[in-house]
Amino acid sequence: MITMFLVLSIVFMLMRLLPTDTYFGGRSDSMSDTVKENILKQLGLFDPWYVQLGNFWKKLLLHGDLGESIVIQQGAKCVDLIIPKAKWSFQFGAIAMIFQMLIGYSMGVMMARWKGRFFDSLGNLYILLINALPAAVYFLFIQIYVSKALGLPMLFERYNPVSRILPILCLSLGGIASNAMWMRRYMVDQMNLDYIRLARAKGMTSSQVAFRHVMRNAFIPMAQSLPTTLLFTISGSLYVESLFSIPGMGGLLITSIQRQDNTMVQAMVLLYSAISVIGLLLGDIMMMICDPRISLTKKGGSR
């Protein structure tokens, strides 16, 4: 909670560093100085910083208010603009995450099973490409060539379910690679440990060992990364959403940056930071639930 407070306050203070010119949208030239000053006064920008910060927290906590949009839809509350968009982001993020986990983990397990064979090197090549190439590059290529090859629409259309295939594919690619890489490395490392040898010596089949022993241990760090993965799919969708023109949060953030809508940018960034803080916290809690050896309270006793 304290972290959240600090993070949001810092983001808010950073936004205050912006030059005031950017608060008038595109109409800056046609306004007289008095009009400009009035607007700034109304926004409370002449107050000392601690008053501004206090007002910001009062508004946010009492009314759930993040200010009003300046450019995109003048006078509309930012929250009202964001909420309908958030629905789309979460929908795409959730579907992509399911794909990431299903395909990624099973791919990792298979790669570990056939380590050093053809499937393993194929998977490694995939992981290398996805990790090394900037996401922007392969998204563009998928949008241009895969859409042409499969005859899929290039942009998202609200009432055309087929048009969701490519954005979801783009969203899942990165996650699949990192999940598979993690799972493979973990399985390979664990396979040489004593407890696995014991389990094999007891006469368990290797698939039994993999599912009952290795997977259960492998899931502990994954439990921690689970909420963060959700975050990454959402923030990764910054790019995908605006590329496929999905009416989501990421697209909105980019639009508001491009059109210099300060309050909108501020609201979005605050929202993203808040999601991230919550995600990390949830991750820690989940890890604590999965692994009894970990506790969130402090422990002393290092040498």
Added chain:
Amino acid sequence: MIDKKDKSAREKIRREEEEHGVPMFRSFMDRKIEKLSKGFEETDQLDELKNQPPPGDSAIFCDDGTTPITDDLFTEAEYNAAEAERSGYSNYSYWGSTLRVFLKKKISVFLLIFLVLLLVFTFIQPLLPNQKDPLKIYNTIVGGRETHLRNVQPNKEFWFGTNSIGQDLWSRIWRGTRTSLFIGLCVAITNNIIGIVLGSIWGYARKMDWLFTEIYNLFDNIPYTILRMLLLYIMKPSLKTMIFVMCLTGWIGMSKYIRNQILIYRDREYNLASRCLGTPGLQIVLRNILPQLVSVIMLQTALAIPDAIGSEVFLTYIGLGLPISLPSLGNLINEGRKVMLVPSQQYQLIFPVIVVAAITISFYALGNAFADASDPRNHR
């Protein structure tokens, strides 16, 4: 049945007592005590033996058991400097064997040569003859009027064609590569220096731990992409701010990594011993711990460059990139993206993308190869 067992047990006790010469009526406990005290006596005798002066020469014999060992069997060896040098010298050198393992893989040598050539070429290219100016807009005369050479397909004069306002794509790509590599290298080096210094302090100084951890938590809680976007939105995008922003968000990961590694090695026995002998902390970190982390540091450096290039491309896409007057790979890809729907002009996207892909993939693969090679466990 019972009788039989009883009988054999009794038989056993009797035999035992005969062996040890212990009267039959003694209980089991007594016999144990007897055994123990006998043992004590034996150890006492041993101690006495130790305290006695060693027996004379005549007591020790050679392997054949007859010839006694005497002083005249030995001759004094002469001091031989070369011989002493040979036995005290090991031809193991860490960097030597790292290099050997690294050079064993043909593909990584190839990538290394490729990257070096690429880097050199980005500097040489403007000096070569017949090169176009990346910023000049080329004109031609059509029907008596000057027009810009817009979107010219790749030909003999413009090797990679021209862009939508008539600038030469070949020279723009090389200028862009230079800018992007410059950003990448700057970011990687700065991140390394700040990350290693702060990470070492964080990991080694116990009293500073909480402070750094709080700072880390604060920074880590804001997603890097968002933080970079926010900072670039506040400061006007330029080469300096771009590098500054990437460094500001990049050192955290590095120093966290160094900190965790130092925590692992800090309290190992050899470091405890070193500290007991009075080695200052700085020397322990520099000499004892950091050399263990070379592979990790190299890997992080190699990965920071593709990351910087990738995020430059992304930031340019959302409109926070470098100014158009300064060609960079991000700018070029973004320009290409605008015309990608026209199949005949897709070369404007494909050429920069190929360059980006080649650079990032080679840095990534090279970093991994070098990290493997610099791990002494892979030196056999």
